[in-house]
Amino acid sequence: xxxxxxxxxxxxxxxxxxxxxxxxxxxxxxxxxxxxxxxxxxxxxxxxxxxxxxxxxxxxxxxxxxxxxxxxxxxxxxxxxxxxxxxxxxxxxxxxxxxxxxxxxxxxxxxxxxxxxxxxxxxxxxxxxxxxxxxxxxxxxxxxxxxxxxxxxxxxxxxxxxxxxxxxxxxxxxxxxxxxxxxxxxxxxxxxxxxxxxxxxxxxxxxxxxxxxxxxxxxxxxxxxx
Numbered sequence: 499x500x501x502x503x504x505x506x507x508x509x510x511x512x513x514x515x516x517x518x519x520x521x522x523x524x525x526x527x528x529x530x531x532x533x534x535x536x537x538x539x540x541x542x543x544x545x546x547x548x549x550x551x552x553x554x555x556x557x558x559x560x561x562x563x564x565x566x567x568x569x570x571x572x573x574x575x576x577x578x579x580x581x582x583x584x585x586x587x588x589x590x591x592x593x594x595x596x597x598x599x600x601x602x603x604x605x606x607x608x609x610x611x612x613x614x615x616x617x618x619x620x621x622x623x624x625x626x627x628x629x630x631x632x633x634x635x636x637x638x639x640x641x642x643x644x645x646x647x648x649x650x651x652x653x654x655x656x657x658x659x660x661x662x663x664x665x666x667x668x669x670x671x672x673x674x675x676x677x678x679x680x681x682x683x684x685x686x687x688x689x690x691x692x693x694x695x696x697x698x699x700x701x702x703x704x705x706x707x708x709x710x711x712x713x714x715x716x717x718x719x720x721x722x723x724x
Contacts, residue, residue: 501581504572508564508582512589515600516556517541520549529599533678533688537590537601539636543688554605561586561609580651580660583610584667591674602674604640611647618650634689637678644671 518536521528524545529536532543538557542550561583568575568582575581587606592598612619626639648664651657681687685706692699 500572500575500578504568504575504578504581505585507571508568508585509589511560511564511567511582512586512591512606513593513595513600514560515590515593515596516553517601518596520545520553533681535602536596536599537603538605539602543692547693557590557601557605558609558612561590561606562613565610565613577657577660577663579613580610580657580663583613584663586610587667588670591670602640603644603671604636607640607643607647607671611643614651615654618647618654622646622650630690634691635678635682635687636690637675637682637687640671641675644668 515536517528517538517540520541521531521536521544528540528544532540534540538550538554541553564586565579565583568578572578583606587603587610590601590606591603593600608619608623611622622643626643629642630636630639644664645668648661648668651664652661655661678687686703688703689699
């Protein structure tokens with residue numbers, strides 16, 4: 499029963515999607531704009547850096563809270579934090595109230611790592627940022643982090659159940675980023691350099707995306723959906 503309650507708690511917390519909520523408050527569905535993802539990265543593309551940062555922080559906080567709350571409420575479960583954290587990521591990716599079409603889990607994964615160990619979080623953050631800057635795409639961060647963290651966690655804790663949960667989560671995150679990889683191949687994925695050189699990146703994307711599709715996906719955030 500404790501396992502079910504712990505997982506359910508994490509999933510329900512994960513379903514709170516700030517990207518979707520902020521989009522709806524502005525009169526549109528964030529999943530019909532930009533990359534079509536209800537997450538912080540897409541919010542950055544559609545609503546700006548400040549809103550994207552806010553959404554990322556809120557997603558980090560929700561999985562951090564899920565992890566810490568689970569450890570406090572279910573001390574009998576060694577893997578309580580990881581169970582709630584993984585469930586939170588799944589709630590973010592597959593929220594029932596949004597038709598199971600949510601985000602992709604990057605910030606939620608980060609919040610779980612942070613809740614587990616701040617030092618591990620900082621080391622992984624530095625290495626992942628370097629990696630992302632080298633390839634100029636942000637989607638490599640969740641893909642690689644989802645595969646690296648289970649190994650780090652397993653070496654440090656020897657918690658077989660926790661490692662298993664993380665390894666089950668990893669392919670889900672990779673799967674959710676397959677469209678990003680396909681867009682990279684087609685030249686239609688926004689690069690990390692969008693953050694500091696938006697005009698040049700927009701010009702590059704317009705060369706690979708039909709004008710009608712561009713206007714539909716990247717029209718201003720103050721324009722409501724029809």
